[in-house]
Amino acid sequence: MAWHGPASASGAPPVGDRGRGALFRSAGVRFALVYAGVFGVSAFVLAVALWYSTLGLLQHQVQNAIHSDSQTLLEQEALGGLPLLETDIHNRLTNESEPDGIYLLLSATGQILIGNLDHWPAGLTQDNVWYELPVTRQGVASVALLQVQALPGGMRLLVGRDVRARLELRNVLRAGLIWALSLMMALGILGALFIRSVFRRTIRNISATTGAIARGDISRRVPVSGVGDEFDELAMSINEMLDRIARLMDGVRHVSNAIAHDLRTPVTRARSRLEDAALHASTKEEMQAAIDRATQDLDGIVSVFEALLRISEIEAGSRRAAFAPINLAPVLLDLDELYRAVAEDKQIVLHTEITEPLPVLADRDLIQQAVVNLLDNALKFSESLTVINFSARITGNVVQITVADRGPGIAETDKVRATQRFFRAESARNTAGSGLGLALVVAVAQLHNGTLYLQDNHPGLRAIISIPVYKEDRQSKEQERTA
Amino acid sequence: MRILVVEDDRDVAGFVLKGLREAGHTVEHADNGRDGLFLAASENFDAIILDRMLPGGIDGLRLLETLRGQDNATPVLFLSALGQVDDRVKGLKAGGDDYLTKPFAFAELLARVEALTRRGKSDGPATRLQVGDLEMDLLSRSVRRGTQKIDLQPREFRLLEYLMRHAGQVVTRTMLLEGVWDYHFDPQTNVIDVHVSRLRQKVDKPFETSLLHTVRNAGYMLRAEDA
Numbered sequence: 284m285a286w287h288g289p290a291s292a293s294g295a296p297p298v299g300d301r302g303r304g305a306l307f308r309s310a311g312v313r314f315a316l317v318y319a320g321v322f323g324v325s326a327f328v329l330a331v332a333l334w335y336s337t338l339g340l341l342q343h344q345v346q347n348a349i350h351s352d353s354q355t356l357l358e359q360e361a362l363g364g365l366p367l368l369e370t371d372i373h374n375r376l377t378n379e380s381e382p383d384g385i386y387l388l389l390s391a392t393g394q395i396l397i398g399n400l401d402h403w404p405a406g407l408t409q410d411n412v413w414y415e416l417p418v419t420r421q422g423v424a425s426v427a428l429l430q431v432q433a434l435p436g437g438m439r440l441l442v443g444r445d446v447r448a449r450l451e452l453r454n455v456l457r458a459g460l461i462w463a464l465s466l467m468m469a470l471g472i473l474g475a476l477f478i479r480s481v482f483r484r485t486i487r488n489i490s491a492t493t494g495a496i497a498r499g500d501i502s503r504r505v506p507v508s509g510v511g512d513e514f515d516e517l518a519m520s521i522n523e524m525l526d527r528i529a530r531l532m533d534g535v536r537h538v539s540n541a542i543a544h545d546l547r548t549p550v551t552r553a554r555s556r557l558e559d560a561a562l563h564a565s566t567k568e569e570m571q572a573a574i575d576r577a578t579q580d581l582d583g584i585v586s587v588f589e590a591l592l593r594i595s596e597i598e599a600g601s602r603r604a605a606f607a608p609i610n611l612a613p614v615l616l617d618l619d620e621l622y623r624a625v626a627e628d629k630q631i632v633l634h635t636e637i638t639e640p641l642p643v644l645a646d647r648d649l650i651q652q653a654v655v656n657l658l659d660n661a662l663k664f665s666e667s668l669t670v671i672n673f674s675a676r677i678t679g680n681v682v683q684i685t686v687a688d689r690g691p692g693i694a695e696t697d698k699v700r701a702t703q704r705f706f707r708a709e710s711a712r713n714t715a716g717s718g719l720g721l722a723l724v725v726a727v728a729q730l731h732n733g734t735l736y737l738q739d740n741h742p743g744l745r746a747i748i749s750i751p752v753y754k755e756d757r758q759s760k761e762q763e764r765t766a
Numbered sequence: 767m768r769i770l771v772v773e774d775d776r777d778v779a780g781f782v783l784k785g786l787r788e789a790g791h792t793v794e795h796a797d798n799g800r801d802g803l804f805l806a807a808s809e810n811f812d813a814i815i816l817d818r819m820l821p822g823g824i825d826g827l828r829l830l831e832t833l834r835g836q837d838n839a840t841p842v843l844f845l846s847a848l849g850q851v852d853d854r855v856k857g858l859k860a861g862g863d864d865y866l867t868k869p870f871a872f873a874e875l876l877a878r879v880e881a882l883t884r885r886g887k888s889d890g891p892a893t894r895l896q897v898g899d900l901e902m903d904l905l906s907r908s909v910r911r912g913t914q915k916i917d918l919q920p921r922e923f924r925l926l927e928y929l930m931r932h933a934g935q936v937v938t939r940t941m942l943l944e945g946v947w948d949y950h951f952d953p954q955t956n957v958i959d960v961h962v963s964r965l966r967q968k969v970d971k972p973f974e975t976s977l978l979h980t981v982r983n984a985g986y987m988l989r990a991e992d993a
Contacts, residue, residue, distance in 0.1 A: 624960045659954045
């Protein structure tokens, strides 16, 4: 069967110390044992409770019957003296309605006046105390629950019930409970084995997947059963993590390729300029000019490197430590002030609409840089006398920062690639830039659990950074709860 | 000025030393952390240019922490290839006064070192700044040149204040972006040039002599004609 692990299937073969150690190191076995233990203990407690309550109830009933019986007889004695008592006892003894009834009336001298016991039971000494003693009833040995009442004149009345039947019932009950308990134990062990097998199967899935990934097959994912249980949750969160790792690795691979291709060009340019100068420059001025240009080229390469490092730093998520609740409005108004002058200089109208307040949980520097990139782009691609709309407002649960220009925009076919590193649209080939601006904006937006939308502004580009609004009450409460 | 350069890369160190000497400074050099700490602790310098990753068991951060632990307040500029935001924050937290990432332009390094030493000297509560006939009252936030009052926007005022505090020194675009706007990144567009040229319109244009000069390949300098 499925749950027959190597240890349980063999059963008889001796398990060495090492084997036993390994068995108990298995989390599945531990969980299964805990399960079986809890199940067994609860079943045992249930059985014991059942046992004592049933027997207690029976005992109580018999005692009640004996008590009321002897009370009635005492009342009869008080009413009509010894003769009435004797008649009453006699009636009871001949009446078949109470076959288990035991009565014995003893005179002051110790002689049996009436009763169905052969002799006074040994050990019955005190009045008004419950005894459970062996008795002989018409020559038949039995067990009875007994109580003695003292009567006036030194007589003693013994009233009791034969409880042999009850003892038999007790034996039947005990046997039943023991069977039930054994069955429960067996079920518990089966359940434990089942739990262990489920556990092992799931863990094995996960460890098979992670093992495959460790060996380099990053495309493997943990199978999700679709039941929606905790194991599925675990599997899904592991898969999510793997997706992110895969994305990061893709990014790294892409960057390495891009560096190889896109940095080669400016490096080649700088190198050839220097070599050309070394070989052909005839005047000091020519040499100086070549060196200056090459230095500029190198500066350009350095800035590309810095942008790349910045993006990977952001994508790695390490900047989340600098997150704080801030109002974006003044931050954006500062940027508006910084860029308004540039726009005016280029005879471009910067139309700004920023509503107050714009609470977000963010890294101020990163948001600034992302918006700066969008504004830089918009200014770079705008003709003079056109309008750039710069706005920020709360829409539903998100803060939307929009930069919309009237430039050439991004062709529909390029939109997906526009945010990749080093992507330059055909129409942008002749403008300066590294093709990293939007990649950084996307990285910043994603770090803030947000999105960058690139839409058609008819004509032009409308870039929207959308990040969640920071709700102080809810989040601070959540923090309190976790604290 | 007397400047200590702690830098293990021989080429970079040679380049920096030569440049600083040409700019008229006296320079000492250490190529490992231990010698650097010994020099820094035993002699007086106006500024220290400090690499972060150094041989000799004591790296730049340790060196600076030890120095600050001895109540030595010599201005320190970190010059490091560790350029992430966290690295920068770490450097400034350890007691660094400025942080420049490699590779760097020498003009930027020189401007920042000179700005550092100036900052060390004139931290007094100045209420008035003066460069040539340009005067700034920091209390009433008013600016006048000669007899004429100049109206400035708040940001223009801060830009001019920064330039005046560093009068006679080269101030780079990044320094302005950091010092006036508190931005720590490089915009691709010439935002700083635009703002400086606007300031120039107000401060220089209506007058005969100009105070705000552009320094080629470096930045700007505010200086009186005769200075």
